[in-house]
Amino acid sequence: MIHPLILVAVFIVCTVAGYFIIRQVPSLLHTPLMSGMNALSGVTLVGALSATGIALLSGDGIWAQVFGCVAIVLATINVFGGFGITHRMLRMFNKKKK
Amino acid sequence: MIQIVISIVLSLAVLAGISMMSKVKSSVAGNLLSACAMLCGVIATLCFSHVLSAWTIFVAMIIGALIGSLMASRAQMIQMPQLVALFNGLGGGASALVGVMTYMGWGMEAPEYPMFVRFTAMLAIAVGMITLVGSLVAAGKLHRILNQRPVVYAGHSLMTLLSIIGSVALIVLGTLYGQSWCVALCALIVTGLFGYLFAIRVGGADMPITISLLNSLSGVAGSIAGMAIGDLFLVAVGGIVGASGLLLTQIMCRAMNRSLMSILLGGAKKSSSKPQPQQTLKTEEGGKTVFAPEADFEKLLEQLNDMEVQQLLNAIEALTKEVSGLRAELAQQKGAAPAAKTEEKTPASVLRDAKDVIIVPGYGMALAQAQHTVKQLVDKLEYKGANVRFAIHPVAGRMPGHMNVLLAEADIPYEKLFEMEAINDDFQKADAVVVIGANDVLNPAARHAEGTPIYGMPVLNVDQAKEVIVCNFDLKPGYAGVENPIYTRETGVYLCLGDAKETLMKIINEI
Numbered sequence: 001m002i003h004p005l006i007l008v009a010v011f012i013v014c015t016v017a018g019y020f021i022i023r024q025v026p027s028l029l030h031t032p033l034m035s036g037m038n039a040l041s042g043v044t045l046v047g048a049l050s051a052t053g054i055a056l057l058s059g060d061g062i063w064a065q066v067f068g069c070v071a072i073v074l075a076t077i078n079v080f081g082g083f084g085i086t087h088r089m090l091r092m093f094n095k096k097k098k
Numbered sequence: 099m100i101q102i103v104i105s106i107v108l109s110l111a112v113l114a115g116i117s118m119m120s121k122v123k124s125s126v127a128g129n130l131l132s133a134c135a136m137l138c139g140v141i142a143t144l145c146f147s148h149v150l151s152a153w154t155i156f157v158a159m160i161i162g163a164l165i166g167s168l169m170a171s172r173a174q175m176i177q178m179p180q181l182v183a184l185f186n187g188l189g190g191g192a193s194a195l196v197g198v199m200t201y202m203g204w205g206m207e208a209p210e211y212p213m214f215v216r217f218t219a220m221l222a223i224a225v226g227m228i229t230l231v232g233s234l235v236a237a238g239k240l241h242r243i244l245n246q247r248p249v250v251y252a253g254h255s256l257m258t259l260l261s262i263i264g265s266v267a268l269i270v271l272g273t274l275y276g277q278s279w280c281v282a283l284c285a286l287i288v289t290g291l292f293g294y295l296f297a298i299r300v301g302g303a304d305m306p307i308t309i310s311l312l313n314s315l316s317g318v319a320g321s322i323a324g325m326a327i328g329d330l331f332l333v334a335v336g337g338i339v340g341a342s343g344l345l346l347t348q349i350m351c352r353a354m355n356r357s358l359m360s361i362l363l364g365g366a367k368k369s370s371s372k373p374q375p376q377q378t379l380k381t382e383e384g385g386k387t388v389f390a391p392e393a394d395f396e397k398l399l400e401q402l403n404d405m406e407v408q409q410l411l412n413a414i415e416a417l418t419k420e421v422s423g424l425r426a427e428l429a430q431q432k433g434a435a436p437a438a439k440t441e442e443k444t445p446a447s448v449l450r451d452a453k454d455v456i457i458v459p460g461y462g463m464a465l466a467q468a469q470h471t472v473k474q475l476v477d478k479l480e481y482k483g484a485n486v487r488f489a490i491h492p493v494a495g496r497m498p499g500h501m502n503v504l505l506a507e508a509d510i511p512y513e514k515l516f517e518m519e520a521i522n523d524d525f526q527k528a529d530a531v532v533v534i535g536a537n538d539v540l541n542p543a544a545r546h547a548e549g550t551p552i553y554g555m556p557v558l559n560v561d562q563a564k565e566v567i568v569c570n571f572d573l574k575p576g577y578a579g580v581e582n583p584i585y586t587r588e589t590g591v592y593l594c595l596g597d598a599k600e601t602l603m604k605i606i607n608e609i
Binding site for chain 1: 109112116126128136143148159161163165167189191192199202205206320323324326327331332337338343344502503506512517
């Protein structure tokens, strides 16, 4: 397992990096940006997957499965829905260019 | 080791994808890049945690993917804010569940740092549940399932405080004692309660801020869940999302000249004493005379306790209905059409002669679904050789950039959309300004009316324009409850009240 301090450091670095990159996004694109970010927040899917998978393989019981699978379903809805909507929105902005 | 390298590469890809979203042209590719990075992250996780043989996760993933894609492709653009809120909440819920699993010690080897893992797991439960419940409430309000007005219960602040204390206590308890069903369940309930209490008292115009704050929280929840299970990629992406949401929140707070705290806590008190949030009372009209928000009146209201305010609100609602009924009668007697104020000039004639037109859209345009009609207006004006531009206030609509999306849906090129700073000086030069369903964002009272919620908020300088055509539903104060002096200006103001779609059609036909 990675040391907690490294994890916290990564969190801080990414927060700062994200802050500066996102500052350059014009308000015109704030809605797609927000919905894109929203899709990205479904990244918790990664955590749900590994936890549920390991729980199943190591036989952690039915409740672990229920929680894990619900988590996976929710996270995938978030990811697919979020990216889908963002894509639709951005295509509207670009309609004229095609 | 290779896991860490892959995490770093993928996180950089996500960052690159986001920075590509700062330009319209590269934004589609940027979104796809982020999505691909996410896909790779998922595949990498599946491989490295050796869980490829666990069949249930694939079933769950396929179910989620189907539901998500279906919702994304079926939804109408007008439903965008609530959909974003809903998805957001689901992500937060997933993080909370991951937190529960980690806390219960499911799905992981015995941790090297049990305290840290338990602490972050509890934190993930808390932040995730707040996001889930808060977002669901926000989505419900935006979808009009729930009351859009700020709802304040008796002893609301006390309950909020108690739920915060309870949450903190449970996090501490959970950090000290692991694997207790009781603690996990209590944490889910108490933090969820806090999420509900905090979201239910936010209303109307503060929604964009709440949504972007919740968006930020869902990222933070994911990131904390990542810390709990020790996944670098999750921590990194969650951090980026958290930062972006916070930045958007900050931008909008600044645009409204309100602090975040006042929106979350103090704001509710203020707004609950404003009887008429614009968007809730579509059928009611003409509350204007009843509530000139005199300072005394406000003070009086604030002194009353929450219950009495509610009763008062009901009474006021009944009154407004009566007034609107009378109004309708009056309008019929007059022969329909709440007409223009000046004698010879009509909105159509002003627009016919205008060479430089600025359009100011607001939430009313979204409500009336008038964006396509606006597009027709633009086409007609441009056909006559006029230069048409749009002035977009940072907090117009119900989420950041709401207007831009709606106008893009109506095929209005984004080159015509200008942010407030870029266009504010041009209002005095413009031949005509068309206001469509916007109120607070152009209320000149914000510059001098001290003590009102919008005081100090930067507004569009619509009042400096020579000719202003207002296509609003009615004249009652906007969400902030402050009278707009533009409506009572002597000259150069044309009021076209009613559904923006219809009034605009009328103008277009007359031009």
